Amino acid sequence: PNGGSIGRQQDGRAPHTLDFGSLVALGTNSRAYYPTLQLALTANGGNTLGRAPTGLTENSTEAQVDAYLTNKSFYPVGMFDDTVDGNGDPMHNMPLFRQDLAFPYGSEGAIAKLDNFSNLVYTGLFDPTNLTTPGGRAFLHTLGGAAGDEIADDYVKVLKDTKVKGYPYVKGSTTGMAGKEETLLGIRVDDKKLLDLNAYLASLQAPAGVRGDSMAITKGREGFRAEGCATCHNVSQSRPVPTFIVPMKTIFPGDNPATLAQRMPPLNPVLDTGGNIFDDKMAIVNASIRGxxxxxxxxxxxxxxxxxVFLHDNTVATLEMLFDPMRGTSAPHPFFISDRDERSNIIAFLRSLDTN
Structure with missing residues (x-):
C-alpha cells in the first residue's frame, strides 16, 4: 500500500515511501557507502553531527552500519543523504519533474546548473569511490580540511578491508579543476548525455493539483497573497522559482550556530546549531560553495x-502543522496563519497547485 513499483512508470515524482537506508543495508557491503554515513572523525575530536547519538568509523562492522541505515529514527523512510561530508543529514526526497522551473539545485542551493548537479550525482553518489582520486580528495579537503582528508583516507581503508577493487567505476569524459562546479570531483561525464537529461527532466510534468472546494481555493489564493507568502513564493507555479537563497536566520529564527571549523572563502565557516537537525544539511555543503x-x-x-511530511528534515507532519503558530516563533519556517479558516483555505489552495 502507498508504495511499490507495479504499474505505469511515473518518472519525476518524489518517492516518499522509498526506504533508501534499508535498500543500501540489503547489500553485502554497506560499508562501501562510507562517505555518506554519519561518521565520528578524529579530526573533529570524535564528535558527530546527525540524528544518531554516535557516529560510525572506518572500523565499524557491516552490522553496525546496517543498524544505522535501518534505524528509522536515524535514516527515515523517504529520505536520502546526498552529501559526502560525513554528517548524518538525510533530507526528504525531492521531485525531479519540471526542473526547468527549479533553481538552484539541492535544498541548500549549492549547485547553480542542473547538468552540474547531475554530474555530481553520477561521479560522487553513484560512485563515491571517485572521492579517493586526486580530484575527489581535493574536493573533500576544500569542504572539510583535515576532516575531509580523513574521510578519503578512511574510505580507502574501508574499500581495502571489504575487498573492493578496480575503482573508480564511473569514468569522466573530460577532466577539470576539482571544486569547480562543472567538475567538482575533477571529472565530468559525457556532456551531451547530461544536457539530454536536462531536457528530459524539464519535460516531466508535475501531477495535477487536487481540485477541491473552488471557493476555498479562491479564498486561499487571496490569503496566500495577504499573508505575505508571495514575498518568497510564486502564486503561479508555471513560473520559475525565485532564485535567491533564504538566509538561515530567516527560515530558522532559532539558528544560533557554533563555529565548528574555519574554511577558506568563499566557503563560510562550518556552522551548526546544537540540539536541532534543521541546519545539519547546510553545515558543510551549502550555497557558499558558489559564493x-x-x-x-x-x-x-x-x-x-x-x-x-514537510520541510527537508521531515520534522513537520502536515501542512496544518506547518502553518500552526503552536510550533513557536523560533521554529523552522516560522510563517504562521492564526485563523483556522484562513489556514484551511490556504492549504486547499496549495494542494490545488500545478503548472496549468
Missing amino acids: DIRGTAMPLLLDLARKP
Missing part, C-alpha cells in the same frame, strides 16, 4: 497533496 550564503533554496510548490 552565496548558508540557507535554503526555494522549493517547487507542486504535488503537495501527495507529500506526507
Whole structure:
C-alpha cells in the first residue's frame, strides 16, 4: 500500500515511501557507502553531527552500519543523504519533474546548473569511490580540511578491508579543476548525455493539483497573497522559482550556530546549531560553495497533496502543522496563519497547485 513499483512508470515524482537506508543495508557491503554515513572523525575530536547519538568509523562492522541505515529514527523512510561530508543529514526526497522551473539545485542551493548537479550525482553518489582520486580528495579537503582528508583516507581503508577493487567505476569524459562546479570531483561525464537529461527532466510534468472546494481555493489564493507568502513564493507555479537563497536566520529564527571549523572563502565557516537537525544539511555543503550564503533554496510548490511530511528534515507532519503558530516563533519556517479558516483555505489552495 502507498508504495511499490507495479504499474505505469511515473518518472519525476518524489518517492516518499522509498526506504533508501534499508535498500543500501540489503547489500553485502554497506560499508562501501562510507562517505555518506554519519561518521565520528578524529579530526573533529570524535564528535558527530546527525540524528544518531554516535557516529560510525572506518572500523565499524557491516552490522553496525546496517543498524544505522535501518534505524528509522536515524535514516527515515523517504529520505536520502546526498552529501559526502560525513554528517548524518538525510533530507526528504525531492521531485525531479519540471526542473526547468527549479533553481538552484539541492535544498541548500549549492549547485547553480542542473547538468552540474547531475554530474555530481553520477561521479560522487553513484560512485563515491571517485572521492579517493586526486580530484575527489581535493574536493573533500576544500569542504572539510583535515576532516575531509580523513574521510578519503578512511574510505580507502574501508574499500581495502571489504575487498573492493578496480575503482573508480564511473569514468569522466573530460577532466577539470576539482571544486569547480562543472567538475567538482575533477571529472565530468559525457556532456551531451547530461544536457539530454536536462531536457528530459524539464519535460516531466508535475501531477495535477487536487481540485477541491473552488471557493476555498479562491479564498486561499487571496490569503496566500495577504499573508505575505508571495514575498518568497510564486502564486503561479508555471513560473520559475525565485532564485535567491533564504538566509538561515530567516527560515530558522532559532539558528544560533557554533563555529565548528574555519574554511577558506568563499566557503563560510562550518556552522551548526546544537540540539536541532534543521541546519545539519547546510553545515558543510551549502550555497557558499558558489559564493552565496548558508540557507535554503526555494522549493517547487507542486504535488503537495501527495507529500506526507514537510520541510527537508521531515520534522513537520502536515501542512496544518506547518502553518500552526503552536510550533513557536523560533521554529523552522516560522510563517504562521492564526485563523483556522484562513489556514484551511490556504492549504486547499496549495494542494490545488500545478503548472496549468
